[in-house]
Amino acid sequence: MDSDKRRFLRFMGISTGLVIGSGFLGGLSSALRLGTKLGGSALAAQGAVSGSLISSPSALKAGRWAMAIDLRKFKTNDDYRRCIDACDEIHNIPDIPTGQEIKWVWEEPYENAFPEQQNHYLEKGLKDKPILLMCNQCEYPPCVRVCPTGATFKRRDGIVMMDYHRCIGCRYCMAACPYGSRSFNFQDPRPFIKHICPDYPTRTKGVVEKCDFCAERLDKGLLPACVEASNGAMVFGDLDDPNSDIRKLLSKSFSIRRKPELGTQPSIFYIL
Amino acid sequence: MIEKAFYGSKKYWAWIVFLFILLGTCFHFYLIQFSEGLTITGMSRNVSWGLYIAQFTYLVGVAASAVMLVIPYYLHHYKAFSRMMILGEFMAIAAVTMCMLFIFVDLGQPMRVMNVLLYPQLHSVMFWDMTVLGGYLVLNLLIGFTTLEAERKAAPPPGWVKPLIYLSVLWAISIHTVTAFLYAGLPGRPYWMSAIMAARFLAGAFCSGPAILLLLVFLAQRFVKYRVGEESIKALAKIVAYAMSANVFFLLLEVFTAFYSRIPDEMNPFKYLFAGLDGHTALRVRAVLRPGLGIASLAILIPPQSRNNTKLLTVALIALVVSTWIDKGFSLIAAGFVPNPFGRITEYLPTFPEIMIALGVYTVGLLILTVLWKVAISVKEKTAA
Numbered sequence: 001m002d003s004d005k006r007r008f009l010r011f012m013g014i015s016t017g018l019v020i021g022s023g024f025l026g027g028l029s030s031a032l033r034l035g036t037k038l039g040g041s042a043l044a045a046q047g048a049v050s051g052s053l054i055s056s057p058s059a060l061k062a063g064r065w066a067m068a069i070d071l072r073k074f075k076t077n078d079d080y081r082r083c084i085d086a087c088d089e090i091h092n093i094p095d096i097p098t099g100q101e102i103k104w105v106w107e108e109p110y111e112n113a114f115p116e117q118q119n120h121y122l123e124k125g126l127k128d129k130p131i132l133l134m135c136n137q138c139e140y141p142p143c144v145r146v147c148p149t150g151a152t153f154k155r156r157d158g159i160v161m162m163d164y165h166r167c168i169g170c171r172y173c174m175a176a177c178p179y180g181s182r183s184f185n186f187q188d189p190r191p192f193i194k195h196i197c198p199d200y201p202t203r204t205k206g207v208v209e210k211c212d213f214c215a216e217r218l219d220k221g222l223l224p225a226c227v228e229a230s231n232g233a234m235v236f237g238d239l240d241d242p243n244s245d246i247r248k249l250l251s252k253s254f255s256i257r258r259k260p261e262l263g264t265q266p267s268i269f270y271i272l
Numbered sequence: 273m274i275e276k277a278f279y280g281s282k283k284y285w286a287w288i289v290f291l292f293i294l295l296g297t298c299f300h301f302y303l304i305q306f307s308e309g310l311t312i313t314g315m316s317r318n319v320s321w322g323l324y325i326a327q328f329t330y331l332v333g334v335a336a337s338a339v340m341l342v343i344p345y346y347l348h349h350y351k352a353f354s355r356m357m358i359l360g361e362f363m364a365i366a367a368v369t370m371c372m373l374f375i376f377v378d379l380g381q382p383m384r385v386m387n388v389l390l391y392p393q394l395h396s397v398m399f400w401d402m403t404v405l406g407g408y409l410v411l412n413l414l415i416g417f418t419t420l421e422a423e424r425k426a427a428p429p430p431g432w433v434k435p436l437i438y439l440s441v442l443w444a445i446s447i448h449t450v451t452a453f454l455y456a457g458l459p460g461r462p463y464w465m466s467a468i469m470a471a472r473f474l475a476g477a478f479c480s481g482p483a484i485l486l487l488l489v490f491l492a493q494r495f496v497k498y499r500v501g502e503e504s505i506k507a508l509a510k511i512v513a514y515a516m517s518a519n520v521f522f523l524l525l526e527v528f529t530a531f532y533s534r535i536p537d538e539m540n541p542f543k544y545l546f547a548g549l550d551g552h553t554a555l556r557v558r559a560v561l562r563p564g565l566g567i568a569s570l571a572i573l574i575p576p577q578s579r580n581n582t583k584l585l586t587v588a589l590i591a592l593v594v595s596t597w598i599d600k601g602f603s604l605i606a607a608g609f610v611p612n613p614f615g616r617i618t619e620y621l622p623t624f625p626e627i628m629i630a631l632g633v634y635t636v637g638l639l640i641l642t643v644l645w646k647v648a649i650s651v652k653e654k655t656a657a
Contacts, residue, residue, distance in 0.1 A: 098316070099316030099317060099318065099618060100311055100315075100316050100317060101317055102317075103317070108614050111615070112614035112615055112616060113614065115613075115614065115615040142458065142459055142460075145395050145396070146396055146397065146398065146458070147393060147396055148387075148388045148393055148396040148398035148399045148402070149384075149387040149388055149390075149391050149393065150391045150393050151387070166384070166387055166391065167380075167381065167384075168379050168380070168381045168382075168384045168385060168387050168388065169310075169379050169380020169381045169384075170375075170378065170379055170380075170398065171320045171321060171378075171380070172396070172398055172454075174317075174320040175320065175321060175455075175458055175461065175608070175609075176458050176459075176460075177460070177613075178458075178459045178460020178461075178613055179460070179613055180317075180318070180612055180613040180614060183317055184310075184317065184320055184380060185309070185380065186309050186310045186311040186313075186315070186316075186380075187308060187309040187310075187311035188309065204381075205308075205309035205311075205380065206309055206310070206379070206380025206381040207380060207381060208380075259459075259460065259613075262459040262460060263459075264459065
């Protein structure tokens with residue numbers, strides 16, 4: 001009886017070990033697969049044709065995408081509204097009236113956007129001046145560092161992207177983001193979208209989302225929607241190219257970034 | 273051995289049935305959350321973690337605290353803990369299981385939880401937290417059942433358990449350290465970004481865990497003949513007193529750094545908790561209760577006369593558990609998000625369904641604890657007879 005039991009236990013022990021071991025190997029092999037997949041899409045991004053992945057000849061490419069927001073050119077309420085609405089409409093951003101809202105591009109007063117720049121004697125009107133905010137597309141993104149599944153990742157051109165199908169909704173990235181740029185779908189967003197735009201996927205409940213520099217528009221050779229709607233108040237371009245419009249603008253104007261002391265190297269520059 | 277859980281008194285079965293009914297009620301609320309999403313909770317874009325993650329954090333400490341028995345018993349051969357040891361290890365098993373469940377109920381897409389193993393990200397602290405928690409569960413199951421089985425057969429435990437026990441000491445420290453690293457490495461959350469976070473977590477764990485263990489032992493001794501022994505209770509109470517002192521000391525270090533430096537980002541979460549900030553005072557009552565209860569518990573725990581009085585000790589332990597729970601099981605998470613990156617304050621209070629779901633996870637923990645303790649105590653009573 002006792003030796004039967006021992007044999008049974010040994011069998012159970014070995015089979016549990018096998019299950020755990022194969023699970024671990026499975027994880028490893030999928031990690032390797034992921035590696036090859038990433039390598040493949042990087043090839044496609046460089047213009048090489050690999051299988052069915054063909055990059056459009058008109059796609060915009062860069063070493064590192066960045067944006068300069070010229071605050072001097074934002075004067076009326078409409079200047080802000082146009083940019084925000086352009087983003088909201090094409091990305092199917094739901095209009096949720098509670099604290100569980102979704103925001104990709106929005107405005108905050110200067111004193112909230114740059115809380116470390118507190119100054120009682122600020123230039124008249126600056127304290128309350130609305131500032132457009134969005135994901136900073138950091139060079140060293142804390143959100144990517146903490147994500148346990150790789151659902152948020154940084155592309156070679158600097159864009160920090162979301163895989164809505166892999167995100168488990170743990171919201172660690174929201175705790176890690178020092179800029180409050182991420183939103184979580186606490187509920188199904190679809191009932192809160194006024195007009196569903198068929199060109200961009202709606203999201204499901206339980207995943208995190210944020211601005212992705214209109215990666216889908218760049219692929220078609222178009223500038224980000226907010227930049228297009230800004231009438232020149234926002235400049236978008238390649239930081240690695242010394243002759244790009246954004247580099248020219250930054251070299252001749254004083255610019256600031258949000259929380260530079262954290263070392264995340266944001267890609268959004270504000271020109272005062 | 274597990275068959276011991278199937279033979280019990282009427283009271284035992286009534287308790288089990290009660291727990292199952294409670295669990296069913298709570299599960300109903302989880303089903304609502306499962307279909308509607310986390311919108312049924314009090315969490316928001318600004319306070320994106322709440323009661324669930326706070327319970328997870330608190331219970332990792334309870335799980336790790338078994339090491340306060342393991343070190344004296346196995347490393348210093350302090351035999352007085354022999355009748356308490358298995359209860360501590362089995363409590364750790366219940367606590368780790370609850371930790372995992374609290375992470376699970378917090379997920380927006382629970383069906384995708386396996387993505388953490390399918391796409392392991394070695395740079396994510398959460399991946400490591402899952403790894404160490406899983407390992408700790410396996411270690412405690414192995415050690416607990418093997419030593420109990422050996423005791424049942426009146427034989428010494430097999431030799432391979434010893435190295436596992438030594439490993440479990442390091443492992444217990446690691447689970448709470450890694451859990452502290454979840455928070456302590458985040459830029460832009462000044463309340464969490466503190467090098468002393470892991471040490472504070474461990475000190476808090478080493479007082480609250482044994483305190484809960486003692487309270488549960490007192491409760492269990494009302495229903496069974498089994499006694500853990502006066503000496504072990506006194507020794508564990510002494511450990512609780514030292515650990516609580518360290519816990520309070522570490523917290524005061526944080527307060528000093530924040531308020532002597534006068535850096536607003538460092539001071540604001542404390543101000544918010546203890547005085548309210550810009551008229552936002554939702555957590556103030558709780559936070560003020562916390563030092564009061566903490567000091568009261570220390571006042572009883574430090575003098576040996578009051579500590580060795582079982583009634584006073586019980587009061588002190590309850591005060592300590594409530595105080596540390598308010599600290600780590602609630603305000604630590606909420607205050608970490610206050611003020612938000614825009615200097616704004618969003619208040620957070622859990623909703624009724626959220627509380628019920630948390631209660632459900634605690635019920636699962638109680639069920640596991642009841643069954644495991646029933647087995648352990650039955651075996652112990654039989655071998656003693």
